[in-house]
Amino acid sequence: MQTYLDCFFYIVQYISHKYIFILSRLIVVSNIMDCKTLKSRRRCALVCVFACCLIAYLTVWMTMPTLQAPFMYFYLALRPSDKVTADDSVSLGETNAANCRYHVLNNGSISKGDIVKIRIDARDKYNQARFVGGDFWFAWLDSKKPVASTAGKIIDHNNGTYLVSFLAAWAGHADINIILVHPSDATTFMKEVFWNTDKKIFWQGYYRSPKATQTVLCTIQSPGIWENKCTYPRPVANGRTSFVCDKPPGLPCSSLAQYKTHSAMIDTRTTEILGDKKFLFEWGNYNQKISGNIKRLHFKESSVTFNLDGLPTCQPQTPIPSITGYWMHNQWHPFHCRKYNCWTNSIKVAECLRNKEIYIMGDSNGRQYYNEIIPLLPPEPADVDVRKSEHMHWYTKTYNISMTFDFHPESIASHWLTYGVFHYEVDILDQLVNAECNYVIIISTWAHFTQWTRSAFVERVGLLREAVDRFVKRCPNAPIILKSPHPRDHWSLQSRLLCSDFMLYQLRKILRKIFADSGVFFLDVWDMNIAFPAENSIHMPTTVVDQELFMILSYVCNSTCEY
Known part of the structure; x- marks a missing residue:
């Protein structure tokens, strides 16, 4: 029946x-x-x-x-x-997107300004109702007329059902998109097994002397006992975690010249860790859209208006609402603080950053900021323009703006990186001692750390927080921005585990918790990136990056747009 x-x-x-x-x-x-x-x-x-x-x-x-x-x-x-009696014999399977369903709970018509409620009913591969939570979802609404989108707030009831809340932020159609990113069996494996397993990331270390060269295996290692290794600790930045290489025969440890990611070894180790759980990360169990009782909503026009210009200025302790904002015609409209839109005027940007020393540090998302800030300024030749993979510096006398980007060490790269030329964020912060404190600090440090153990990442972020506290004592009014992780692209089964969006979401929670009450402006771009109408990528399109920069500029110079 x-x-x-x-x-x-x-x-x-x-x-x-x-x-x-x-x-x-x-x-x-x-x-x-x-x-x-x-x-x-x-x-x-x-x-x-x-x-x-x-x-x-x-x-x-x-x-x-x-x-x-x-x-x-x-x-x-x-x-x-769906209830199982004592005489029933059943098999329990992982959550299966093909059998999951969502149901729109709103009765009657929906108008602009209303909250849309949707219930997700998780079911397993045998089409039985799940009775535990833990599945990892993405949810958003999007529209082509008007061009708009917004992400949903998801609440896990821990009984196999989930509640998704959306804001009807525009009048017109809205298509429902609900994605099962990872079933709970996969998220449990990542949290309890993968995250706590050491030695998941490997490099080839190239040692060189006038008479010989050697290539050996290197990794990140937690405290322990080992022999015949070259150890490169940096306690002030990494704590008890060390960069460790096999000792090259006939060469001193000081002869390490370059390193690059050892992809084959990483794949082998990932397969070893996965064991019989590999199927959880194969395509059928990853990033699958679910169906529901309705595919497209229609929001009626209403008298509701969003007074975005009346929002408070962006500050470090500004509370972030559960529904963070929405996209409309390639502009992001946040609900927690006012984002000014004057930053398309290059003169306004230049006045905002006049006489500032901008230090951007961390990963390639920070480098995106560096590369996109320059086009926002008036098109004048730079007086200094140094561009290397690990270090960039740009300066213009016209507005006395200095900008520097530094990539952190132990980064993941398929090309050879020179050892010893990369700088830790804590070292850069401790060296900023200009009495004028005319600094702007932007930190993006997350994209290369999903392979670290949880304890190692927590310790590293804790040490970064201590360096920020030392800097704030010297320069209490200098703005500091910490960018959150966001979902990214995954090109292989190994990437779905090693760089999992679920793991990035966990890093986001750790960063927010450790930097709470620190005076740092936490730029949370998670929902902003999910809602944008393009595929998730480690490097999001310029449209997204510019809107993130407009948020930063609105915090750094919240009075510049007033005149």
């Missing part, structure tokens, strides 16, 4: 969504033909009226939850219960 009901329910949805126009034509045409042969045209007319009413009902079926309600009550009443 359950199978027949399920099939009927989804066949009706499919026909009503795909073939409604063809169906209507066939019914009307066939009845007109029959009318020519029937003695009673009245009966034929009644058939046509009924067919047209049915077509009209099915046409709006997919966009009006209230019209689905009578059938849903009938369907749910006849559908067998």
Whole structure:
């Protein structure tokens, strides 16, 4: 009975969504033909009226939850219960996107400014209801007319159901997108096994002397006992975690010249750690869209307006609401603080940063900021422009703006990196002793640390917090911005584990917690990036980066746009 009901329910949805126009034509045409042969045209007319009413009902079926309600009550009443009796013998499987369903909970029409509530019912590969939480989801609404999008707030009830809340931020259509990124079995494995396993990232270390060269294996290692190794500790930055290489035969440890990521060794180690859990990260269990009782919503126009210009200025301790904002025509509209839009005016940007020393440190997301700030300024030749992979410096006398970017050590790269030329964030901060304190500090330090153990990352971030505290004592008014992680692209099964979005979400929580009440402006871009209408990428499009920079500039110079 359950199978027949399920099939009927989804066949009706499919026909009503795909073939409604063809169906209507066939019914009307066939009845007109029959009318020519029937003695009673009245009966034929009644058939046509009924067919047209049915077509009209099915046409709006997919966009009006209230019209689905009578059938849903009938369907749910006849559908067998998910409860398992003592005599039942069942198998339990991982959450399966093909069997999961969402249901729009709003009754009646939805208007601009309303909150849309959607329930997710997780089911396993045997189509049984899940009774535990822990699945990792992405959820967003998007529209082409107008060009708008927003991410949803997801609450895990820890019983196999989830509540997603969206803001109806515009009038018009909104398509529902709910993605099962990882089932709970995968997230549990990542938190309890993978995150706490040492030696997940490897490099080839190239040692060189006038008479010989050697290439050996290097890794990041937690405290322990080892022999015949070259150890490169940096306690003030990494704590008890060390960069460790096998001792090259006949060469001193001081002869380490270069290093690059050892991809083959990383893949081998990842396969070893995965063991029989590999299937959890294969395509069928990763990043799969789920279906629901309605695919497209319609938001009616209303008198609701969002007074975004009346929001408070961006400050370190400004509370961030559960629904953080929305995109409209390639502009991000945050709900927690005011983002000024004057930064398309290069003179405004230059006035904001005049006489400033900007230090950007961390990973390649920070380098994106460095590269995108320059085009926002007036197009004048730079007096200094140094560009290396590990260090960049730019200076213009016209506005006396100095900008420096430094990549952190132990970075993941497929090309050879020179050892000893990269700088830790703590070292850079401790060297900033200009009494004028005309600094702007931007830190992005997360993209290369999903392979570290949880304890090692927590210790590293804690030491960075201590360096920030020392800097704040010297320069209490200098703005400091810490960029949050965001979802990224994953090109292989290994990447889905090693650089998992779930792991990045955990790093985001750690960064926010450790830097709470630090005076640092936490630039949380997670929902902003999920909602943007493009594929997630480690390096998001310029449109996104510029809007992030507009948030930074609105914090650094919140009075510049007032005149």
